[in-house]
Amino acid sequence: xxxxxxxxxxxxxxxxxxxxxxxxxxxxxxxxxxxxxxxxxxxxxxxxxxxxxxxxxxxxxxxxxxxxxxxxxxxxxxxxxxxxxxxxxxxxxxxxxxxxxxxxxxxxxxxxxxxxxxxxxxxxxxxxxxxxxxxxxxxxxxxxxxxxxxxxxxxxxxxxxxxxxxxxxxxxxxxxxxxxxxxxxxxxxxxxxxxxxxxxxxxxxxxxxxxxxxxxxxxxxxxxxxxxxxxxxxxxxxxxxxxxxxxxxxxxxxxxxxxxxxxxxxxxxxxxxxxxxxxxxxxxxxxxxxxxxxxxxxxxxxxxxxxxxxxxxxxxxxxxxxxxxxxxxxxxxxxxxxxxxxxxxxxxxxxxxxxxxxxxxxxxxxxxxxxxxxxxxxx
Amino acid sequence: xxxxxxxxxxxxxxxxxxxxxxxxxxxxxxxxxxxxxxxxxxxxxxxxxxxxxxxxxxxxxxxxxxxxxxxxxxxxxxxxxxxxxxxxxxxxxxxxxxxxxxxxxxxxxxxxxxxxxxxxxxxxxxxxxxxxxxxxxxxxxxxxxxxxxxxxxxxxxxxxxxxxxxxxxxxxxxxxxxxxxxxxxxxxxxxxxxxxxxxxxxxxxxxxxxxxxxxxxxxxxxxxxxxxxxxxxxxxxxxxxxxxxxxxxxxxxxxxxxxxxxxxxxxxxxxxxxxxxxxxxxxxxxxxxxxxxxxxxxxxxxxxxxxxxxxxxxxxxxxxxxxxxxx
Numbered sequence: 001x002x003x004x005x006x007x008x009x010x011x012x013x014x015x016x017x018x019x020x021x022x023x024x025x026x027x028x029x030x031x032x033x034x035x036x037x038x039x040x041x042x043x044x045x046x047x048x049x050x051x052x053x054x055x056x057x058x059x060x061x062x063x064x065x066x067x068x069x070x071x072x073x074x075x076x077x078x079x080x081x082x083x084x085x086x087x088x089x090x091x092x093x094x095x096x097x098x099x100x101x102x103x104x105x106x107x108x109x110x111x112x113x114x115x116x117x118x119x120x121x122x123x124x125x126x127x128x129x130x131x132x133x134x135x136x137x138x139x140x141x142x143x144x145x146x147x148x149x150x151x152x153x154x155x156x157x158x159x160x161x162x163x164x165x166x167x168x169x170x171x172x173x174x175x176x177x178x179x180x181x182x183x184x185x186x187x188x189x190x191x192x193x194x195x196x197x198x199x200x201x202x203x204x205x206x207x208x209x210x211x212x213x214x215x216x217x218x219x220x221x222x223x224x225x226x227x228x229x230x231x232x233x234x235x236x237x238x239x240x241x242x243x244x245x246x247x248x249x250x251x252x253x254x255x256x257x258x259x260x261x262x263x264x265x266x267x268x269x270x271x272x273x274x275x276x277x278x279x280x281x282x283x284x285x286x287x288x289x290x291x292x293x294x295x296x297x298x299x300x301x302x303x304x305x306x307x308x309x310x311x312x313x314x315x316x317x318x319x320x321x322x323x324x325x326x327x328x329x330x331x332x333x334x335x336x337x338x339x340x341x342x343x344x345x346x347x348x349x350x351x352x353x354x355x356x357x358x359x360x361x362x363x364x365x366x367x368x369x370x371x372x373x374x375x376x377x378x379x
Numbered sequence: 380x381x382x383x384x385x386x387x388x389x390x391x392x393x394x395x396x397x398x399x400x401x402x403x404x405x406x407x408x409x410x411x412x413x414x415x416x417x418x419x420x421x422x423x424x425x426x427x428x429x430x431x432x433x434x435x436x437x438x439x440x441x442x443x444x445x446x447x448x449x450x451x452x453x454x455x456x457x458x459x460x461x462x463x464x465x466x467x468x469x470x471x472x473x474x475x476x477x478x479x480x481x482x483x484x485x486x487x488x489x490x491x492x493x494x495x496x497x498x499x500x501x502x503x504x505x506x507x508x509x510x511x512x513x514x515x516x517x518x519x520x521x522x523x524x525x526x527x528x529x530x531x532x533x534x535x536x537x538x539x540x541x542x543x544x545x546x547x548x549x550x551x552x553x554x555x556x557x558x559x560x561x562x563x564x565x566x567x568x569x570x571x572x573x574x575x576x577x578x579x580x581x582x583x584x585x586x587x588x589x590x591x592x593x594x595x596x597x598x599x600x601x602x603x604x605x606x607x608x609x610x611x612x613x614x615x616x617x618x619x620x621x622x623x624x625x626x627x628x629x630x631x632x633x634x635x636x637x638x639x640x641x642x643x644x645x646x647x648x649x650x651x652x653x654x655x656x657x658x659x660x661x662x663x664x665x666x667x668x669x670x671x672x673x674x675x676x677x678x679x680x681x682x683x684x685x686x687x688x689x690x691x692x693x694x695x696x697x698x699x700x701x702x703x704x705x706x
Contacts, residue, residue: 007613008507015504015514018497022518022581028549029532044547045535172385176392183396188433197426201704203434208700210441212689214642216664216682218444220451220675223668224458225439240385241392249440252433281425282404310525312645313665324385329527333649336531350531354524361523365516368523372586373593 033351034149037344051146053089055098060115060125060136072126075136079121087119088143098140109137117141153348162323163349166331170353172240173315173327174308177247178301181255184248186293189259190285194271204260210253219317222246226318238325243318250314251304258303258374262296263289299371302364306357328353396432403428445686448679456674466676470684478656479663480684482572486643486659487688490579491636495629497580498587503617505588506595515592519585526582526645533578534650539563566655575657578646583639587632594628595621634692641688660685 032045043052058079066075080086090099093107093115101107106114113127117139125136158164191197192204230237266289274284308314315327321334332349335342361368407424455462470476501518505511521529538548542561546552551561565571598621606616622629644661651657653666664681667674 011504011613012508015501015508015511018501018504019514019517022521022584024549025532025536025581026520026524028535032535041547043545044549044552046549046552168382168385172389176389179393180396183393183400184432184436187400187429191426191429195422195426195429197423197430203430205697205700206437206442208696209693210437212638212693212696213441213445214638214682214685214689216642216661216685217448218440219664220668220678220682221444221447222440224447224675240388244392245436246440249436252436253441256433280404280408280421281429282400282408306523310528312525312527312648313661316665317668329525329645332527332531336527336534336649337652346531346534350528353528357523357525358520361520365519369519369589369593372522373590 029347029350031149032343033153033347034151035153035344036148036150037153037342039145040343040347041341048147048149051144054143054145056141056143057138058121058141059138060123062134062136063131064134066131071128073128073130075125075131077123079117079123079139079141086121086143086145086148088117088121088141089119090142091117092140093137095140099142107139115139119143153344154352157345157348157352161335161345161349162326163328163331163345163352165323166326166328167352169325170309170315170327170329171356173243173247173319174305176240176244177251177308178305180244181248181251181304182297182301185252185255185259186289186297187285188252189256189263190281190289192256192260193263194284195281207253207256207260211257213253215250215313218246218249219313222249223317236320238318238320240319240325243314246314246318247304247308247311251307255300255304258300258371259293259296261374262293266292295367295370298364298367299374302360302368303371306360306368309356399432400428448682448686451675452679452683454676456671456676458675462676466680469677470680475658475663476681479658479660482657483641483659483688485572486576486579486640487637489573490576490583490640491633493580494583494636495587495633497584498591498632499622499625499629501584502588502591502595503621506592515588518588521582522585524582526578527649529578529582530646530649533581537564537574565651565657568656571651571655571657575646575650578650579640579643583636586636590632591625591628594625598624634695638689638692641685 028045031048032040035045035048039048039054043054060079061075061077065077066073068074079088088103090102091107092098092100093109094100103119104116106116108114111127111129113125113129113131115123115125115137117123121141123139158167192200192207226237226242229235270288271284274288279287310329311327312329312333315330319325319327319330321330326334328349332346332353335346335349404425407421407428451458452466453461453463455465501514505515508514524532535547536549538546539551539561540546540548546555546561548564550564555561564574602620603616606620611619642661643659644665647653647657647659647662648665653659653662660681664678664685667678667681
C-alpha cells in the first residue's frame, strides 16, 4: 500500500490549517502575558518572537543631576534600565530625523550642548553653559530588541490587582459546588436505580426534563428567595453557601442523570447477593457502589468543577462584587471594562484564570472526555 | 472574610452533607434492628433519607422557579400586581427585544451548524493521521477555558487601532499588511455578531470533535476498507458511509450545542455588553433583572422566551425516555 497519496498529504495539510487557526489565539495570549507591559500596548505579540526594531522616545535628566568637570557641565545617565538584549542602533534629537546619528557620533542641540549615546543606552550630555531646565531634552532611539520574556506581569497581577484573592474565591465557590451535588446526587441516583418507591418514574422524568431547562428560568425566583431569607434572618442575601446551593441546583439534573446511567450498568446480582447477606442499602452504597463508581465520579467531578470554575452568570447574580467574594471571571470582566487598556493585567489575569482548567485538561483529559461523551447521550 | 474563615465554611459546608447521610443512616441501622417488620419500615425511611436533600434542592432551584417565573411574567415589576399580558406586549414592541431575538436566531442557526461541521471534518481527518491525537487535543483545549477567558483571548485578535498606528490585533495587522484600512470589528453591525460567534465556534468545535471521535470508532473498519478497495474516494466514503452512519450522533451534538447557545451570555457580556446591536435574550434578561431597580415581570418574560426554545428538545427527550422505559 502506498503510504503517501495525494489525499493523505492533503488531509494532513488541512488538519494542520485547522490546528494553527485553533491554537493561534491562545498562543498569542500566552506570549502577551510574558511580554514587557510597555511593549504590549505598542506592538503585536507576534513581533515578540523575533528580534525587532523599535523606535522609542526618552527624556534625559534635568539640571538637578548635572556635575561640573573642568569647563563643562555634564549630565550622565541611562535611557533605560538594564536590558541585556537591547542594542541601540541609531538615535536622533528631533522627531523629524529620529535616526540621524550613529552610535558614538556627537549630536549637537540648538543650544550648542552635545550628546553621545552608546548602544546600551548610557548617555553623556555636556555643555559649556550651566543646564537651567528642570527636565532634560528628548532623544529618539532606534534599537534592536531580541525576544525577551518576563514573569513581572504575573508577579504584579497576583499580588496587586486582587486576582490572587479572586482565584481563592473561585476555588471556594467551585469546590463545594462540585462536592455537594456529587454527594447528594449519588444517593439520589442510587435510590432512582436500585430502590422501589412510589413516584420513582415521575421523578426520573422530571430529571430528564430538568436537563435542558435554562438556568435563566430560575434566576429571578431564587434571587427573591435569597433576599427574603436574608431579610428574615438578618444575614447577607448574597453569600458563599447561597452560590453553592445555586450551583448544586443547576448541576443536579445532569449529575443525577450521568450517575444513574452509570449505576444502571452495574450488575444487579451483586446487590442481591449483598442484600441476602443482610446488608442495608447504606452498606451496599458505601462498600460496593462507592468503590466501583470512582471513575464515574472523576468524570462528573471534572465536568461540574469546570462548569463552576468557568461560570460567570451565577457568580455575578448570587455574590457581591466585592474583593472578598468576587470570582475570577467576574473580575476579568470588570478589568475588561475598567482597565481595558492595561493589557498586561488582562492577559495575565486571563491566564491565571485558565491555570486550573488547563491543568485538568492536560492531566485528566481521559476522564474529561469520558464525561462529555457520556453526557452527550442525553440529547 | 478572612481566608481562614473562608476555608472553614467551605469545609463545614461539605461536611454538613456528608454527616447528614452518615448520621441518619447510622441511626436508622440502629433503630431499625429493634423494630419487628424490619424491612418495610427500614426501606421506606431509607428512601426518604436518600432522596430528600436532592429533592428539596430540585424543588427549590428548578421546579418552583419554573412556575414562579411563569407567574411573575404576568405581574408588575415588583411581582405584586397582576398586569395580564402587559409584559408580553412590551416585549413584542420593544426594538431591543426584537434585535435580541434575531441575534439569538442567528446564533442558533450558525454556531451549532458550523461547530458540528468542523467537529465532524476534523474528527475524520485526525482519525487517519498519526499525529491526529495531538491535533485533537489542541482543538479540544478551548473547551476547558471560560467564556470570559476566551473573550480576553479573542480581544487580541479583534483589537483595533487608528489607521496610522501600529496594529496590535492580529486580524487588523493582517489586513493592513495587504493594504486595507483597519476595522473596528466589534462595532460593525451585523458582522460583529459573526465575529462573536466565531469565538463560540472556536470553543464548541472541541465538544463536537471528541464525541465524533468516540462515535467514529463504532463504524466497522471492514466497511471502510472494503469501499477503499473498491476504489471509493475519501470524499465519497465520507458522504456515503460516515455521514449516514453518524446521523444520530450528528443530531445529538447539534441539539447539545443548540441548548448551550440558547443561553449564551458570557461572551457577549464580556466583549460588547450588547452594544452595537449584539445583544441576545440572556443579556437583555440580565439587564432587566437590575435595570431601574430590577423588573421581575420583563425579566421573566425574557426567561420564558429562552425556555420556549428548549421545549421541543425537552419533549423529544421525554419521548425517547419513555420509549426506553417500555423496552
